[in-house]
Amino acid sequence: MSNKYPIYFIGIGGIGMSSLAQFFIKNGHTVGGYDLNLSEMTEKLNDLGARISNNDSLKSIPDVFKKNKNTLVIYTPAVPQDLSIIKFFKKEKFTIKKRAEVLGELSNGKNCIAVAGTHGKTSTSVLLSHILLESGKKITSFVGGIYENMKTNFISNGNDIVIIEADEFDKSFMHLNPDYIVLNSMDSDHLDIYGSHDEVISTYKQFSKKVKIENRYVRHGLKIKGRTFGIEKGEYKISNVNFHNDKYFFDFECSKVKIKQISTNFYGKHNLLNIAAAISVALKFDCSANDIINSIKTFKGISRRFSIKLKTPKIIIDDYAHHPKEIDAVYDTLTEMYPTSRKLVVFQPHLFSRTKDFANGFKSSLKKFDEIILLKIYPAREKSIEGIVSEILLDKKHHFSQVLDKNQVPEKVIESKSDVVVFLGAGDIYKITKDVVRKFKKI
Numbered sequence: 001m002s003n004k005y006p007i008y009f010i011g012i013g014g015i016g017m018s019s020l021a022q023f024f025i026k027n028g029h030t031v032g033g034y035d036l037n038l039s040e041m042t043e044k045l046n047d048l049g050a051r052i053s054n055n056d057s058l059k060s061i062p063d064v065f066k067k068n069k070n071t072l073v074i075y076t077p078a079v080p081q082d083l084s085i086i087k088f089f090k091k092e093k094f095t096i097k098k099r100a101e102v103l104g105e106l107s108n109g110k111n112c113i114a115v116a117g118t119h120g121k122t123s124t125s126v127l128l129s130h131i132l133l134e135s136g137k138k139i140t141s142f143v144g145g146i147y148e149n150m151k152t153n154f155i156s157n158g159n160d161i162v163i164i165e166a167d168e169f170d171k172s173f174m175h176l177n178p179d180y181i182v183l184n185s186m187d188s189d190h191l192d193i194y195g196s197h198d199e200v201i202s203t204y205k206q207f208s209k210k211v212k213i214e215n216r217y218v219r220h221g222l223k224i225k226g227r228t229f230g231i232e233k234g235e236y237k238i239s240n241v242n243f244h245n246d247k248y249f250f251d252f253e254c255s256k257v258k259i260k261q262i263s264t265n266f267y268g269k270h271n272l273l274n275i276a277a278a279i280s281v282a283l284k285f286d287c288s289a290n291d292i293i294n295s296i297k298t299f300k301g302i303s304r305r306f307s308i309k310l311k312t313p314k315i316i317i318d319d320y321a322h323h324p325k326e327i328d329a330v331y332d333t334l335t336e337m338y339p340t341s342r343k344l345v346v347f348q349p350h351l352f353s354r355t356k357d358f359a360n361g362f363k364s365s366l367k368k369f370d371e372i373i374l375l376k377i378y379p380a381r382e383k384s385i386e387g388i389v390s391e392i393l394l395d396k397k398h399h400f401s402q403v404l405d406k407n408q409v410p411e412k413v414i415e416s417k418s419d420v421v422v423f424l425g426a427g428d429i430y431k432i433t434k435d436v437v438r439k440f441k442k443i
Contacts, residue, residue, distance in 0.1 A: 008065045009033035010086060011076035012052055013042045015153055016167060017099055019142045020074065021045055022154035023106070032065050034085055037428075056084050069094065074102055077170040078381045100172035103142060107162040107176065113281060114176050116166040116207060117184030117219075118200075119326055120274045124182055125165045126302050127266070128278040129155050134295035135287040137161055145320070146303035161285065166207070168200075169193065173207055180284070181208055182217045182277050183224060187325050192353040217280050219273060229276040231269065236280040238272050243336060248272065252279050252292075259289045264296050267306045268333035304430060306333060309437050314413075315341075315420045316440070318433045322350040322426035324361030331368050334420060344371040344418035346409060346432070348425030349393065350378050352385040362393045371418050372401035373409060378427025410436045414443070 007024050011017050012033030018041045025031050025048050032051035035042055042052045053060035065071045066088070073089045073096040089096055115125040122145040129141040130149060138158025144165045146153055155163075166173035166181075169190050186204045188197040201223075208216055208224045216226025220234035228234035231241065241250045250272065252259045264275065279292055287295075301307065310316035315338065321330050327347070334343055345366060349355045355362070355377055366372050374390040394401045404412060413421055413436050423433040 004028050004030070005070040005072055006030040006032070006065050006068055007072045007074060008061070008089075009074050010083065011035055011079040012045065012050070013037060013039050014076050014078065015041070015144050015146075016142070016165070017074070017076050018042075018045060019144075019154040020099055020102065021050060022048065022152075023140070023142070023156070025049055026154075026156065030064055032062055034060065034083070036079075058084065058088055061085060061088070066092075071095075072097065072102075074099055077172065080381060098170075098172060098175065100167065100175040103164055104175040104177055107164060107178065110159060110162040111180075112162045112164060112176070112178040113180045113182065114164050114166040114173065114178035115182040115184075115277075116168065116173055116204070117182075118168065118187040118189050119323065119329070120184035120270065120277075121165050121182075122320075123266075123271055123274040123302060123305055124184060124277045125163050127274060127296075127299060128182075128281055129163050130299050131278055131282045131287055131292060131295045132161060132163075132285060133157065134298065135282065135285075135291040137285060137287075139163060145305060148300035148303060149298070168203070171203055174203070176210070178211060180215045180217070180281065181211050181226075182281060183208060183222060183226070184219050184273065184277060185325075186222055186224075187323070188357070189323055189354070191357045192351075217277055219277070227280065229273070229280045231272055231276065234276070236276060236283075238276045241269075241272065246337070252276065254280070254283070257283065257289060259292060262293050262296055264299065266296075266299060266301055267337065268329055269336075270329040270333075271306075306330065309433060310440055313440065313443070314416075314418070316433065316437055317420070317422040318430055319422060319424050320426055321424045322354070324358050324365040327362070327365040327424060328368075330422060330424065331365065334422065338420050341419040342370045342417060344373065344413065344416050344421045345369040346373045346375070346413065346421065346423045346429070347393075348375040348378050348427045348429040349390055350426040351380055352377055352382050352388045355390075355393070356385055356388045359392050363395055366393060366401075367395040367398050370400060371416060372398060373412060374401070374403045375406060375409070375425070375429065375432075376403070378425065378429075380427065406432055410439050414439065 013035035138160040141155040141163040218226035220228040220230030229236040236254045304320040
């Protein structure tokens with residue numbers, strides 16, 4: 001097979017798939033793909049030379065891909081397997097691989113760091129990439145969010161170190177063969193795949209065994225052996241935390257070094273854990289204390305991770321949170337930053353299965369807010385489940401809660417008595433956030 005064989009991505013617009021597509025474009029391959037939803041990301045890939053369609057038909061596949069048997073087809077398990085284009089490539093016996101399989105092959109034999117966990121893997125992998133980059137290391141990084149410093153989800157200035165966000169969905173991360181593992185959390189999720197919490201834990205334990213104990217960086221309290229990190233606890237720990245003037249100030253210490261007065265406006269105690277993880281690994285790769293301090297200070301964050309979109313007349317925040325534990329973390333951060341403000345949450349549940357599995361958790365997390373607006377469930381790859389609707393997430397005793405259509409949201413937010421409005425979800429709720437911000441700017 002030629003080194004520059006064509007590559008066709010099915011689900012190319014996804015945050016993980018698009019970073020891999022950028023890698024292959026950079027390395028001279030002809031790249032094309034399909035995605036149901038054209039977006040800013042598919043537009044960016046088009047600008048880079050990719051040929052993309054949202055039409056599930058053989059006619060939409062350029063000849064350079066479908067008439068060349070050397071074409072590699074890469075797909076994400078998040079797309080339906082009954083697509084016409086998938087059926088065509090299977091019938092014609094093209095080489096078809098999951099994204100995680102390809103990442104495993106690309107990173108094999110490299111200094112590969114896999115960042116895993118139900119929560120925190122995007123923030124940790126992007127921040128670690130930033131520290132290593134600012135410290136002069138040669139890295140290639142495939143991450144699941146937009147790195148605001150460079151406005152990209154693919155970071156590359158060399159390949160001495162490869163950073164991969166290890167996706168637990170469909171147990172994809174088991175295809176990876178990393179040299180180092182970072183593990184932030186092991187909460188239940190994707191129970192449509194795993195079936196039970198015990199299976200979630202069992203799979204993470206299997207994954208951790210891919211590397212030696214000394215090459216595992218594990219959040220303190222998780223029942224997996226390794227080097228532990230945490231806040232005031234662990235082998236690598238953040239201590240003396242203070243929050244003022246919209247910034248955290250803290251120290252970091254381990255047996256080898258103590259770094260004093262680090263500052264960041266990467267908000268939330270949960271992100272301090274992600275910072276602890278990133279610093280722990282950065283020290284392994286000989287990043288200096290000064291480089292660590294300076295890089296954390298200059299880190300601009302990640303798109304849709306507590307992104308403040310407007311400060312007046314209301315504070316508008318956009319976040320990817322789509323699990324009860326993540327909603328709790330956002331609420332705790334809001335309470336720390338705006339303790340006396342009235343708070344409105346606009347939440348778009350993501351997946352029928354997740355809504356069903358964690359209905360009580362969502363209800364408990366959401367009712368902490370002064371006002372609740374729910375959107376209809378974003379189905380993504382799923383078909384509806386009878387009886388599973390957004391209304392089941394509302395506490396009947398909560399007087400300021402309702403389920404609305406998308407077009408009703410801007411007016412309700414503008415009318416709301418809340419000072420702080422947070423938009424949460426992993427679907428397309430970010431589009432409503434943009435619309436609301438635009439309307440406020442016209443007032």
